[in-house]
Amino acid sequence: MARNTLPSRFRGLDIDEYDENRFVDEQDEAAEQQGPDGAEVDALLRRGEMITAFHIALRNPPINSKNPAVKERAQAVVLRVLTSFKSSDIEPAVKSLDRNGVDLLMKYIYRGFEKPSDNSSAILLQWHEKAFAVGGLGSIVRVLTARKSV
Amino acid sequence: MAYHSFLLEPISCHAWNKDRTQIALCPNNHDVHIYKKAGNSWTKTHELKEHNGQVTGIDWAPESNRIVTCGTDRNAYVWTLKGDVWKPTLVILRINRAARCVKWSPKENKFAVGSGSRLISVCYFEQENDWWVCKHIKKPIRSTILCLDWHPNNILLAAGSCDFKCRIFSAYIKEVEEKPAPTPWGSKMPFGEVMFESTGTAGWVHGVCFSDSGNRVAWASHDSTVAVAEGGKSAVVTSLTSETLPLLCVTFITENSLVAAGHDCYPALFVYDAGKGAITFGGKLDVPKQSAQKGMTARERFQNLDKKATSDTKEAVLESLHKNSISQISLLDGGKAKCTKFCTTGMDGGMAIWDVKPLESSVGELRLVWMGWGNIYSCLGSTSLCFDTLCA
Numbered sequence: 455m456a457r458n459t460l461p462s463r464f465r466g467l468d469i470d471e472y473d474e475n476r477f478v479d480e481q482d483e484a485a486e487q488q489g490p491d492g493a494e495v496d497a498l499l500r501r502g503e504m505i506t507a508f509h510i511a512l513r514n515p516p517i518n519s520k521n522p523a524v525k526e527r528a529q530a531v532v533l534r535v536l537t538s539f540k541s542s543d544i545e546p547a548v549k550s551l552d553r554n555g556v557d558l559l560m561k562y563i564y565r566g567f568e569k570p571s572d573n574s575s576a577i578l579l580q581w582h583e584k585a586f587a588v589g590g591l592g593s594i595v596r597v598l599t600a601r602k603s604v
Numbered sequence: 605m606a607y608h609s610f611l612l613e614p615i616s617c618h619a620w621n622k623d624r625t626q627i628a629l630c631p632n633n634h635d636v637h638i639y640k641k642a643g644n645s646w647t648k649t650h651e652l653k654e655h656n657g658q659v660t661g662i663d664w665a666p667e668s669n670r671i672v673t674c675g676t677d678r679n680a681y682v683w684t685l686k687g688d689v690w691k692p693t694l695v696i697l698r699i700n701r702a703a704r705c706v707k708w709s710p711k712e713n714k715f716a717v718g719s720g721s722r723l724i725s726v727c728y729f730e731q732e733n734d735w736w737v738c739k740h741i742k743k744p745i746r747s748t749i750l751c752l753d754w755h756p757n758n759i760l761l762a763a764g765s766c767d768f769k770c771r772i773f774s775a776y777i778k779e780v781e782e783k784p785a786p787t788p789w790g791s792k793m794p795f796g797e798v799m800f801e802s803t804g805t806a807g808w809v810h811g812v813c814f815s816d817s818g819n820r821v822a823w824a825s826h827d828s829t830v831a832v833a834e835g836g837k838s839a840v841v842t843s844l845t846s847e848t849l850p851l852l853c854v855t856f857i858t859e860n861s862l863v864a865a866g867h868d869c870y871p872a873l874f875v876y877d878a879g880k881g882a883i884t885f886g887g888k889l890d891v892p893k894q895s896a897q898k899g900m901t902a903r904e905r906f907q908n909l910d911k912k913a914t915s916d917t918k919e920a921v922l923e924s925l926h927k928n929s930i931s932q933i934s935l936l937d938g939g940k941a942k943c944t945k946f947c948t949t950g951m952d953g954g955m956a957i958w959d960v961k962p963l964e965s966s967v968g969e970l971r972l973v974w975m976g977w978g979n980i981y982s983c984l985g986s987t988s989l990c991f992d993t994l995c996a
Contacts, residue, residue, distance in 0.1 A: 475722075477746050477767065553845055590847025592828035599807040599827040601768070 489528030674703035718749030764809030788835030
């Protein structure tokens, strides 16, 4: 009685893709946006140069890239840098960023919240508090409204 | 009276008449109420009942004294005062989604309606058939039009839309006007031509405004940014990412300064410096009285720590004049070049009138004064603004 008697394979079709009025974002070319260099960042972390590692990790964000692997890699690098900071060093690091840097940092922080692991949430919350003090509600709104994110 | 609470429901939209004695507003339902100023209070004089859906836009033409309203019932009506009664005329907009905003052109011979059917209807009056006809601007709009503003030359129309772009279109109707002179935005202006399209904005464009000369356009978008573009060979765009919640409405009060307001419930001043190509935040225009700080007993402090995890004495009460988002700003006196008064309405059902007083003594200093309940303050201090056109 509960068995389908009619073919239902069509239900796997996404009809929104065939809607001619569908909104398609502008395609920007993702030229050299390969994300930060993991090896370089690791070397700097081992040497203890936190702030430099931090700045390098926030360079070249893969914003326009459609390749999820690139984004995952970038996210992992940034997360590694953020978790290796001591609580007292977070505030000066955030202060050394400009407006766009704070927005970018917020994007990475929220991306980090999506997949919590071990201690990452605690340290990310500390980063969030300091970044919020500088960027305000506007930086969080920009994370929510960004069409092309990390 | 600087703040008047009309209703408990949000005011969807409002418009003033020419001498600012009457205000037409929509109390979040299908009607338009017209209130007349009587001394210090407002009395309701007319109720315009014709729409079948919420009225989303009202504009009152100052010279010809006509009101145009548009609503979610996909219609627009032009109301003319006959004796003591407002008589509506239906305008067929040919749209299949709700109308969102409406604006009379500066010469009042046409008006534009932005709608959710991804197009702008530019309507003009055809004498032979004695009714309003409309033409559509469709390309390249990809989503709802949220806000409109006309250029002083009666031809160009700026539109902010939900497809994250602010565009300037030409709305030249050859039946009612002459060919326009070239402007910094371009010289060939056939109907529907896109003279300017913004890039880089990431949120819905909630409010758009031309400056008084028409050479600059400013828009506020949902990613908490406000941007100004200047017409010219390379249309220069400068934007400011702000630390506040998104702004919903923006207007020029001089050629170089803007007032914008939104979900933060207070108007804020922004200053545009064309030479440096930068917009700076000029300050909040709504500084509330400082309430006396009472000392906290140890018991209260511990209670706060227990309940709210903080021993802060700040209460969760909004200290601004408006208690909910401000959705519309309109200029009362002075126009876009030297505004001296503007009015804001919002979702708290209240309307506030703000005064702008440029100081005659010191050159280039703008003070914004809120005249209400004996509270006068200067909010800009020693910030100096460029006032070439103002200090004449």
